[in-house]
Each structure stands twice: as structure tokens, then as C-alpha cells.
Amino acid sequence: MAELVVTMAIRPLVAMLRDKASSYLLDQYNVMEGMEEQHTILKRRLPIILDVITDAEEQATANREGAKAWLQELKRVAYEANEVFDEFKYEALRREARKNGHYKKLGFDVIKLFPTHNRLVFRHRMGSKLCMILEDINVLIAEMHDFGLRQTFLVSNQLRQTLVSKEWRRTDYVIIDPQETASRSRHEDKNNIVDILLGQAGNADLAVVPIVGMGGLGKTTLAQLIYNEPKIQKHFQLQLWVCVSDTFDVNSIAKSIVEASPKKNYDTEKPPLDRLQKLLSGKRYLLVLDDVWNREVQKWERLKVCLQHGGMGSAVLTTTRDKQVAEIMGADRTYNLNVLKxxxxxxxxxxxxxxxxxxxxxxxxxxxxxxxxxxxxxxx
Structure with missing residues (x-):
């Protein structure tokens, strides 16, 4: 079982990489300049790999050594690729901050300290890393065909359903911010929000708690700390995490929430919102909607109708830079994240x-x- 848990943790690594590679920030701030072709190819390759992970996991469980080795290599590549796309995102956020007037040139020493400020240097250094990732992905796809791994949309192995979502999020947390600094810097904020969420236990209405703050303050990291808090894991019957980003497509989000559950509803004939309602019905759940930008109240209300079918004490924790987003979601209490010391x-x-x-x-x-x-x- 321990070995299965390790292999099962690979899917969220690859899914997170797909989401990072598709982030609107990369295009908006032109950080993929000169790397557009490789970027496009990578985005096409990742869904192919995601489709065969289930079969690879089942073969690994059956002691197929080739599948085990393939999954271990995929895990290594996914870790490294996530780190590379963290660098791309950081550069995009830096350019955004500079555009918005939050960044000032400090002279030649700063250029040496942060060489990414030189776009030519950044493009050369990151282009090499991206090409290496793409080469590794291409090798994995070739081996995928050699091993006869199949695209699998339904999971036949009952063991998959025994895995709890906290294992998925712990894996994500290691990638997103491996530095212990983040935990210490947001310890008080974590405790405050945990108390808010636990305090909703007797509330029959859905609680919505947005974490609001400028880019770079660690909103996602804070949400992960809360998600992995033992008190939270013990309190909620079901925990779910979905990265929303710029596109707030209600059906897509509903589908992503269902797929994030360890006990999936595979009745794909039904609309995603119906599947979501069935999943949440009667359960006290915590749903994290990370990086929300939606300002269209109709879209949120449509999703909220299904979210309200959860059990007493259910809560939605969101992260956003936009206070208007929190207002649209009818937040019970907005948590404004202060700057770091x-x-x-x-x-x-x-x-x-x-x-x-x-x-x-x-x-x-x-x-x-x-x-x-x-x-x-x-x-x-």
C-alpha cells in the first residue's frame, strides 16, 4: 500500500505542471518569448501522459518493473519541470510588479543578484531548461508506447479509491514552496483561518472565506498550510483543491472538483454540475479554489447552487488578489493578508x-x- 501511495502521488504533480504551463501570466507578460514552440509542444504532451498514468499505476501495483521505473522517472521529471515553471511564474509576477510600479531599479549589483532581470540572459537560461524538460517528456512518451501503456478514463482498481486527498495536496505543497520560511512567516495567519473554518461547524449555510492579497505574499502557500493542518483534516469529511486561474468556466471547474475527489463519480453521462452535487451531498467538506479572478456574479452563483448541497459546516476557501472577487462571492469574512516582515x-x-x-x-x-x-x- 505504501508503494501505491507513492506512485499515486505522481498524478497531481503532472496535473499541477499542466496548470502552470497553461497559466495566462506566461503569455500576458511574454516570459515564453523565444520559447513559444517548445511551450506549445509541452502543453500538448502533458495530457497524453496524464491519460496513461492510471494504467501505469495499476501495472506498477502488479509488480511490473518497467511501469515502476517509468513512474519513478516521470516523478523526477515532473518535480524538475514544476520548479522550472515556478521560475517562469516568478518572472511573470516580477514583470507584473514592475509594470504596476511596485518595482524600482537598484543599480548594477541588483542585476548581478537577479540575472533574470536581463531578458536575453533569462531567455537563454530558461530556454535550455525547457528544452531539457521537453526531451525528457518525449523519452517518457516513447517508453510509454514501448510498455504498451493504455489511455484509461475509468479506474478499475478499487485501491485507488482508498487514497485520501490529503496525500495529493501534501505532494503539491512540497513543490509549491519547499522553504520552511513560508511556514514560519504565515504561522499566525494559518491559525487564524483554521479557527474561522472550525468555527463554522454549526453553520448550516456554506461559509466562504477568501484570502486576499497582492501577488507574492504567499496566498497559495498559506492555503496549503491550512489544507494540511491536522485539525482541518480531522474536521472535514472531504477535502478538495482546484486551481482556477483566469478562466472561470463553471462546468470545467465542477468537473475538476469531482476529479480531485478520491471517491470519484464516474457517471460521465451526467452533467458535471449534477456529478458535483452528488459528490458533496450531505458531506462536511472543505473546497479550496486557488487563484480566482472571476468578476461575473452569475457564474459564481451557478456554481454555488451545487456547493450548497454539502453538510453543515462546509466551507470554501479561496485565494485572490482582487477584493471585488471576494465581494462577488458573498464572503462571510474576508481575510486580508498582510505584507511579510x-x-x-x-x-x-x-x-x-x-x-x-x-x-x-x-x-x-x-x-x-x-x-x-x-x-x-x-x-x-
């Missing part, structure tokens, strides 16, 4: 800028101090 900003910058303890020139460490002062609470 300077000590944590410094830790984040040092961790990203220097590879090791021996690679910290005193001159650049002084520059870090100047950068921290000008960050004003946001690492962007």
Missing part, C-alpha cells in the same frame, strides 16, 4: 539569490539589505 523577505531573497552558504559575497549581502527595505513587505 523584513526578516522573512531577507530569507526569501537570500535563498533565491545564493546557491550555498559559501556563495554569499559580503558586497551582495549588503545589497540584499537595501532590497529588503524597498520591497515593502513583498518579495516581488
Amino acid at each position: 523584513d526578516d522573512f523577505i531577507k530569507e526569501i531573497i537570500v535563498a533565491r539569490a545564493f546557491r550555498s552558504e559559501n556563495d554569499k559575497p559580503p558586497k551582495l549581502l549588503k545589497v540584499v539589505g537595501e532590497i529588503v527595505k524597498r520591497c515593502r513587505g513583498s518579495p516581488l
